[in-house]
Every structure is written in structure tokens, then in C-alpha cells.
Amino acid sequence: MGDSIDIREASDRLLDFAEFFLRLGELQGQQVLTAIADRDPEFTYYVETVTAHPETLLELFRLHGQWVLERLKSDCGAGWDEAADACVRSERYRILRMQWEKTTLLWEEWERLVGRGSGK
Numbered sequence: 001m002g003d004s005i006d007i008r009e010a011s012d013r014l015l016d017f018a019e020f021f022l023r024l025g026e027l028q029g030q031q032v033l034t035a036i037a038d039r040d041p042e043f044t045y046y047v048e049t050v051t052a053h054p055e056t057l058l059e060l061f062r063l064h065g066q067w068v069l070e071r072l073k074s075d076c077g078a079g080w081d082e083a084a085d086a087c088v089r090s091e092r093y094r095i096l097r098m099q100w101e102k103t104t105l106l107w108e109e110w111e112r113l114v115g116r117g118s119g120k
Helices: 007-026 030-039 041-049 057-089 091-100 105-114
Strands: none
Touching: 007 030, 007 057, 007 091, 007 105, 030 041, 030 057, 041 057, 057 091, 057 105, 091 105
16 A cells, blocks of 8 residues: 555654553543544544544543544555554563553553553
């Protein structure tokens, strides 16, 4: 596909989002909304169109994660699985796992979103 992003770029974008997503758990209330709106202003318009509005922060995190990953999957085209696999095999991902796996519920949610659980 000529319009697809390359695997390395996709993996880097996925890792960048993982770091952002996991740090959302350190924020509260309006800080979360502000951080998401600053990073992805288009999401604020999207969230207005969904029929089941998020009622909890976890639901908002999940909805935002799904939205970002769907856009990245679309950008990757057929290379999505390879990009996601490259992401979880990277040293940067290993460090993220060490930092977040045992300290936040968002790690479990992250692995569910990306579809690459640790299997532990």
C-alpha cells in the first residue's frame, strides 16, 4: 500500500501512545480531559458522536484508546500486526512493562486494547 506508514514509524507511534495512555492514570478529572484534548483535539468531536457516552474515567480511557488504535490501524493497513508485534518486542516496551505492569490497571487495559497480552 502506497499510503501506509512504515512498520518502524507505526511501532514508534504505538509506543508514544502507550506512554501517554498509561500516564493518564496519574491525572484526575479535568486534567484527563485536557490532556486528551491537547493530544488529540479531533477526539473531542468524536466523543460527542458516540451513543453511549463514557460514564467513568476507565470508559473514557478505553474509548480514547480504541479511537487512537483504529486510526493507527487504518494508517498501517496490512502492516498493523507486524507493527504491533515490533512494538511489544522493543526495549522501550519492556521498560514500559517493568514500570507499569504491577502498578496500574491501565496496563491490563492497554494490553487488551493492543491485543498483545503478556500471557502472565
